[in-house]
Amino acid sequence: MKPELRQVLAQKILIGDGAMGTYLYQQGFPVGISYEELNLIQSEVVADVHRRYYEAGARLIETNTFSANREKLSKYGLEQEVEAINRAGVELARSSVGQDAYVVGAIGPIRAGMRKNVRTADVEDALREQILVLLDTQVDGLLLETFYDLEEMLIALRLIRQLSSIPVICQFATEGISTTHDGISLEDAFLRLKEEGADVIGFNCRTGPNGILRSLQGVAQLSDIPFSVFPNAGIPDYVDGRYSYAATPEYFAESALRFADLGARIIGGCCGTTPEHIAAMVKALQGYEPNRSEVYAAESVSAAERAVVTEAAPQTSVREADVEPTLVDIVKQRHAVIVELDPPRDLDIGKFMEGTKALQDVHVDAITMADNSLAVTRMSNLALGMLVKEQHGARPLIHIACRDRNSIGTQSHLMGLHALGIDHVLAVTGDPARFGDLPGASSVYDMTSFEMIRMIKQLNEGIAFSGKPLKKKANFIVGAAFNPNVKYLDKAVQRLERKIESGADYIMTQPVYDPKLIERIHEATKHLDVPVFIGIMPLASGRNAEYLHNEVPGIQLSDEVRARMTGLEGEEGRKEGVAIAKELLDAAMPLFNGIYFMTPFLFYDMSVQLTQYVWQKAERCELLLSPLLK
Incomplete structure (x- = not known):
């Protein structure tokens, strides 16, 4: 017994x-x-x-x-x-x-x-x-x-x-x-x-x-x-x-x-x-003897700071299309940097706005904001986009998920963005609500990301989702997401081509951690007539690296990167994470003008360092200070 x-x-x-x-x-x-x-x-x-x-x-x-x-x-x-x-x-x-x-x-x-x-x-x-x-x-x-x-x-x-x-x-x-x-x-x-x-x-x-x-x-x-x-x-x-x-x-x-x-x-x-x-x-656990002597130190980060963009979304500038160049215009002329900051999960926007100012001070081309990524409730990226634009003169790039709004709400949301002069958006599917912090919430999915891209472009023609004419045309620049961390890259590119056919103006990738994969992405996408922004997310620690590699869909780290990050925490981990990201930039910048940084845990100083490295490497400092970009 x-x-x-x-x-x-x-x-x-x-x-x-x-x-x-x-x-x-x-x-x-x-x-x-x-x-x-x-x-x-x-x-x-x-x-x-x-x-x-x-x-x-x-x-x-x-x-x-x-x-x-x-x-x-x-x-x-x-x-x-x-x-x-x-x-x-x-x-x-x-x-x-x-x-x-x-x-x-x-x-x-x-x-x-x-x-x-x-x-x-x-x-x-x-x-x-x-x-x-x-x-x-x-x-x-x-x-x-x-x-x-x-x-x-x-x-x-x-x-x-x-x-x-x-x-x-x-x-x-x-x-x-x-x-x-x-x-x-x-x-x-x-x-x-x-x-x-x-x-x-x-x-x-x-x-x-x-x-x-x-x-x-x-x-x-x-x-x-x-x-x-x-x-x-x-x-x-x-x-x-x-x-x-x-x-x-x-x-x-x-x-x-x-x-x-x-x-x-x-x-x-x-x-x-x-x-x-x-x-x-x-x-x-065979032969394991229960013992509590070894306790792993946890990093002091919130769930909001851990979120990763699920469909690596391209984001662009909010400046008036008839006055200033769009991100697509800029990236065709020089290197362009966009940086993602996670909207807060609470009502305190202090650190978020500090990060925005620091990034604007080093002349990033856009600040991107996800739309309740990982189905976790966050502050409205529309509201934050307007604050970013008004208070710091930064260019907001807004994600729009198919999950949270039906067709009525989506068109209404886009009309509001247009009224605010926010014209760069990223269309993403969005993670199912049942995997987020309110699993009893409904996932809408009135449309796919392909359909959303087409419908946004329809607004640019002055036609509402219903097919009725509008009194004015919108001027949205629409991005699409691309996950290159897959077994069959050619099939992923075929899916990407369908997004471009739907009207996508630019592409943003999930984080890439392998210089050889960056070269493969270039070879696989060089025939496309839209710019590609390579996603780079600096690693914050060894445990952060293992979490991303093992638990987050669409992200894969090379064995070399994982080995380099093993056991590193705190400032030591972030320092090595920035060093690895710079090596990735060395591989990416000769092949791609578009660079997309994702800020881990709102450690915006990491993205500041990397942005400065891009400008130094591209020898663009004087250009960044020209009246064109003020």
């Missing part, structure tokens, strides 16, 4: 299983169905997933019941099947694995961070119904996972403790930040949950190993609390109508050791992970 779950966690690390929903998606089950209903109608498929994770070495198995509550099932007309789905979920998990595995009943949130969308009484009723069913089965514990608010987590935990002394694991969704969604520090939240009877507390979903490691470091001093971690396999990429994840099993193996050193007693995987990820972690 195996020991009780609490006993085994006091002695060793348990490896949890990986994703259920995304794994089923990879096997052909579409988004938009109830994966929990498969417990009843295709039970053999669910059983097979459990079996694969068990065979990979997982010994903590979650039931396929995450959304098996009345509120969530009602979207599919299944609200009367709560009991049947939950009981079947437990039976499938139990019968598919060996006796040495622990089966925990998975319970997800009702509100999912949307605090006003369901009454508290309805939350309590839905959670109680599911909890009662699961407690009446042969589960070894209950797992409260992907909760955003401490308030809702406490509702569920208190309901369980009123009914049972069963082991309970509580996991918050995190993006590597230091508070819950309802503003409670993670340390305080963990202590509250422990006081209320939680046995294990940790994190899952919303981010890959890097973000969860950062959050875990913030509570590592709570040495009497066993931790659990179930990271995603990086940030999802959306290409040709399919989601995919970048983080490899090898990366998860390395991360598992870091989690273990910080006190994690349960280590598994969430979205995008597979049995291969689990097997790699099992192998890495």
